[in-house]
Amino acid sequence: MKKLSCYSGSFWLGLGATLLTAQLAMASGQSLLDKIKGATEPVDNTKIESAYTLTAKTVQAEETYQGGTFRVLARKDKITRYRCSVCHTDKKVLVKNGALYTHSDIAINHGKGQNKLECIQCHDEKNRDVLSDAAGTKIDFDHSYKLCGQCHFRQKRDWLGGAHGKRETYWAGERVIRNCTSCHNPHSPAFKTKMPETYSLPLDD
Amino acid sequence: MKDNKIDKSDPPENGRTRRSFLKGLSIAAAAGSAGLVTGGCTGEVASEEMGLKWEEYFKKNYRLMSQKEKDETVERLVKLAKIRVGVDIQMSNQAPINNVLYGYAFNISRCKGYMDCVEACVQENNLDRKSKTQYIRLFEMEPGKLDPSTGDGKYHHEVPVEDKFYMGVQCFHCENAPCIKACPTKATWREPDGIVVVDYDWCIGCRYCLAACPYWGRRFNWGEPQVPAEEINLKQHYLGNRMRMKGVMEKCTFCVQRTRQGKLPACANACPTGSRIFGNLLDPDSEIRFVLKTKKVFRFKEELGTDPKFWYFMD
CATH class of the missing domain: 3.30.70.20 (Alpha-Beta Plaits)
Structure with a gap:
């Protein structure tokens, strides 16, 4: 009797071990992470057929990401009073137009305390139709990411790679992503607080 | 893994099967009875609806259908929607794209709890308005807690709130579901x-x-x-x-109706903060792969071995 139970015990142990190893082998063969790691060949996303009807205007970015060139949403056509040089001339300004011409509607809330930015730290002092960075390099409004990136370099690195910001409408096709200023107001870049759209029930409800 | 596949060699394609016999019989019966009961012009519509419903009732599992059968059922459903609700829908049965495996990443340090995603999902997916069905749940979380069951989804105040973070939950499309x-x-x-x-x-x-x-x-x-x-x-x-x-x-x-056309899911498209990253896991240059490579990522209940294709990450 004792011998029998000993035999059966080792039998069950053996069976258990076999099943366990079989399961482990199956899991490692089918692992999602292995599958992802194994996919190293670049995929040509532009071959994915779909109706590409992006109504937004885009421009070719002047930088590249891991997949090559990409496009960003254009900005100049969104700026209400572009071109700036229409007003910014040598002509004298009438007092009654003063409030409009001095951009009194813009409040700068960018940078904290002592480091609060001033207009000309981003806008070019001479040519009002462009921006300029700390080194004095002129930057087009459509490529403002080059300017933002001089301070926010971590965000820019993530934005180039795809962990910050977002793609416009399509995950496939030629990469079109939003410009920094598509989402952030450059004069007050922090997101505003607002009421939530709806509410959620608890998980187990 | 293997038991999920349906054996396609099984049903006899030639001649009459039990299914096709029943189908023929039932359509004739439905048309006849509907004609008897109502008659006239409305009867024609009613019998058409009956016929369509019967054919729908006897169709196969979607995975066993040929492309022709898929097209036929879609055509029937479009007609039925027109008869029942009076709307002209466009229904697709678009197949998966080759060499694509969808993956999702959610940035818990960026989400502000606006819940635009939840609302966009309801609109996109025709979710039941009466019982307020939602696929996505979004919780306001205490710092340090990473289990969404400890979160509060019924917050009613301006968001974001200092020292809180927000975490969205939905179907994670597990590889081992x-x-x-x-x-x-x-x-x-x-x-x-x-x-x-x-x-x-x-x-x-x-x-x-x-x-x-x-x-x-x-x-x-x-x-x-x-x-x-x-x-x-x-x-x-x-x-x-x-x-x-x-x-x-x-x-x-x-959002299979969007993503197979190359579009982002409605939630990712609606998110104003860019917390929702969606893309092809098999494309080494995709955004989702960049997140997996460069960020601290984790998955909910990873220890269960379900292999979800939905990661949370932090900046």
């Missing part, structure tokens, strides 16, 4: 592009999958889903946002 194994009718399965879908016409409403899902990712239709006719999203997919019926299970499909 427990819900699929639990289904007794094989009405739910994982598509080759990784999306876990439901054939609503094969679901018997037993809710085993709901019990099996450790993430509370599935929703059940206790009643007939109510969507105002003018709010119905007309761009539909057979496996996606087509109108569900009473007593069937439904869930997030990564």
